[in-house]
Amino acid sequence: MAVNELFEQLDFTENPRYEKIIADLLERQYSITTNFFPEEDVIALRQSLFTKYNEDRFKKAAIGNHFNETIAKTVRGDFIHWLKENDTNPAETNFFVGINDFVDYLNKTCFTGILHKEFHYAIYPKGTCYKRHLDTFQNDDRRKLSVVYYLNEEDWKPEYGGELVLYTKKEDKEYPVIIYPYPGRMVIFESQVLEHEVKPVEKERLSITGWLRTR
Ligand code: OGA
Ligand code: MN
Numbered sequence: 001m002a003v004n005e006l007f008e009q010l011d012f013t014e015n016p017r018y019e020k021i022i023a024d025l026l027e028r029q030y031s032i033t034t035n036f037f038p039e040e041d042v043i044a045l046r047q048s049l050f051t052k053y054n055e056d057r058f059k060k061a062a063i064g065n066h067f068n069e070t071i072a073k074t075v076r077g078d079f080i081h082w083l084k085e086n087d088t089n090p091a092e093t094n095f096f097v098g099i100n101d102f103v104d105y106l107n108k109t110c111f112t113g114i115l116h117k118e119f120h121y122a123i124y125p126k127g128t129c130y131k132r133h134l135d136t137f138q139n140d141d142r143r144k145l146s147v148v149y150y151l152n153e154e155d156w157k158p159e160y161g162g163e164l165v166l167y168t169k170k171e172d173k174e175y176p177v178i179i180y181p182y183p184g185r186m187v188i189f190e191s192q193v194l195e196h197e198v199k200p201v202e203k204e205r206l207s208i209t210g211w212l213r214t215r
Pocket of ligand 1: 164196
């Protein structure tokens with residue numbers, strides 16, 4: 001290999017956007033970004049979500065194993081469609097390219113060892129919520145980072161509800177952080193640490209949600 005090629009490989013450009021996310025995560029276990037993807041990407045992904053929804057490809061999201069339908073509904077009311085990375089349309093491909101770039105950066109700079117990811121679209125119909133929970137399952141701590149990317153229309157108003165509440169803690173005291181699902185907002189947080197909930201929505205609420213996992 002030529003020396004200049006070697007240098008190109010060694011050359012590492014710091015990415016200020018990613019560094020900000022990493023600093024936030026280290027400091028307070030969550031990060032809120034508004035410019036992870038450009039605005040038009042939100043629109044393309046929202047269209048793609050609706051196309052799949054109209055093709056009837058969403059399913060009622062489940063929780064655990066032993067809940068009956070009525071209980072499940074009051075705990076978690078969203079409908080989801082899992083994305084397959086090898087079967088994507090251009091909007092979704094673009095989304096995964098961005099996520100993969102971030103994961104590569106994380107693994108390179110923080111040795112996070114993220115090897116897998118899982119993402120789904122989510123629709124919360126009016127009147128639904130997701131009660132306070134942690135994103136890791138019992139006996140399975142592979143989920144490291146939770147990622148939520150909001151695909152709502154431009155005019156999301158506080159009275160529509162649907163806030164994501166992150167229950168942060170400092171010296172045993174709880175500090176809820178309230179985050180409105182504005183379009184293009186991305187929230188990344190530590191799956192194993194932060195309990196959170198989605199407050200009842202007064203208007204259909206749209207997102208892509210996923211997890212970055214170790215083996
Ligand atoms: C989840 C979740 C948060 C949100 O799907 O596990 O907590 O804001 N979503 O949609
Ligand atoms: Mn969750």
